[in-house]
Amino acid sequence: MDDISLHILDIAENSAAAGARNIAIRITEDPEADSLTLEIEDDGCGMDAETAARAADPFFSAKGKKFGLGIPFLEQAAQETGGGLRIDSRPGRGTKLTSSFGLSHIDMKPIGDIGQSVMALVGGHPDVRVVFEYRRGTCRFYFDTDKLNEGDIQEGGPASFPDRLLVIKAMINDGIQRRQM
Amino acid sequence: MPGEARKLTVEDLKRIKEEHRATFTLREGGYRAKVTVNMGTCGIAAGAREIMNALVEELSASGAKDVIVTTSGCGGLCSREPMAWVEIAGQPVVRYCDLNGQKIKRILKEHILDGRVVEEYALAVGDETSY
Numbered sequence: 001m002d003d004i005s006l007h008i009l010d011i012a013e014n015s016a017a018a019g020a021r022n023i024a025i026r027i028t029e030d031p032e033a034d035s036l037t038l039e040i041e042d043d044g045c046g047m048d049a050e051t052a053a054r055a056a057d058p059f060f061s062a063k064g065k066k067f068g069l070g071i072p073f074l075e076q077a078a079q080e081t082g083g084g085l086r087i088d089s090r091p092g093r094g095t096k097l098t099s100s101f102g103l104s105h106i107d108m109k110p111i112g113d114i115g116q117s118v119m120a121l122v123g124g125h126p127d128v129r130v131v132f133e134y135r136r137g138t139c140r141f142y143f144d145t146d147k148l149n150e151g152d153i154q155e156g157g158p159a160s161f162p163d164r165l166l167v168i169k170a171m172i173n174d175g176i177q178r179r180q181m
Numbered sequence: 182m183p184g185e186a187r188k189l190t191v192e193d194l195k196r197i198k199e200e201h202r203a204t205f206t207l208r209e210g211g212y213r214a215k216v217t218v219n220m221g222t223c224g225i226a227a228g229a230r231e232i233m234n235a236l237v238e239e240l241s242a243s244g245a246k247d248v249i250v251t252t253s254g255c256g257g258l259c260s261r262e263p264m265a266w267v268e269i270a271g272q273p274v275v276r277y278c279d280l281n282g283q284k285i286k287r288i289l290k291e292h293i294l295d296g297r298v299v300e301e302y303a304l305a306v307g308d309e310t311s312y
Contacts, residue, residue, distance in 0.1 A: 006225055
């Protein structure tokens with residue numbers, strides 16, 4: 001994976017595959033502590049303790065395959081910056097994955113195009129509510145697919161599905177950029 | 182011979198199933214065409230998100246309202262990712278592989294909007310069902 005945004009899409013796809021109706025993606029940048037924390041939380045089917053403990057093993061998959069590389073890739077990316085990865089999960093309740101990164105570490109990957117990742121997630125799973133939150137210091141940006149108003153989207157006639165997706169991408173990337181200034 | 186009923190063979194049934202499969206799936210949703218981009222870890226690492234992005238941008242620009250874009254997990258052939266399946270109502274699904282932004286734009290224009298399969302990018306045509 002070239003950047004953090006691709007890891008986010010990959011992990012959130014796991015949430016969707018686990019039957020989640022709600023997926024929350026939270027990024028917290030703390031320049032003073034030189035850290036970036038990524039949380040992806042869902043209300044999918046969850047995992048028992050044994051499955052969760054094996055989720056970071058590349059030769060383990062809960063989807064009937066012989067390998068599963070999404071979580072190991074993210075863990076590697078986090079560990080390379082002095083950070084790590086934790087999974088909290090309960091069967092029937094959902095899963096919360098937290099990974100931390102050393103923000104200014106030389107091996108820290110770029111954040112990438114988060115808007116495009118959320119767009120691809122919503123595009124593939126239009127019935128899932130996706131919440132995205134970005135914090136940097138005291139600044140905060142919040143996005144919620146359930147609070148997307150028609151007024152945000154359409155200027156003329158009814159907006160098509162691709163039009164809506166492009167609006168989501170633009171809103172998120174604009175929201176992050178403004179808070180990075 | 183006129184009037185003589187021809188026996189329906191297993192081959193006929195296979196053909197009929199193949200011919201109508203895509204139509205049924207799409208008609209239920211009211212769409213003419215459906216594009217499925219494989220969005221497993223392998224697909225994402227190979228550039229599937231860019232395929233989705235290019236499709237959404239081009240579809241928005243074209244104004245086509247009868248094409249649905251969606252995603253799926255790993256397609257089972259990781260080395261040929263990014264891949265996308267194109268289903269047009271009444272036709273067997275076409276599986277495209279080794280895609281990039283330029284290729285999917287050409288597939289959208291020629292196959293999805295104009296109805297001509299882009300054979301040079303296609304991996305296979307039809308479903309991998311066992312009968």
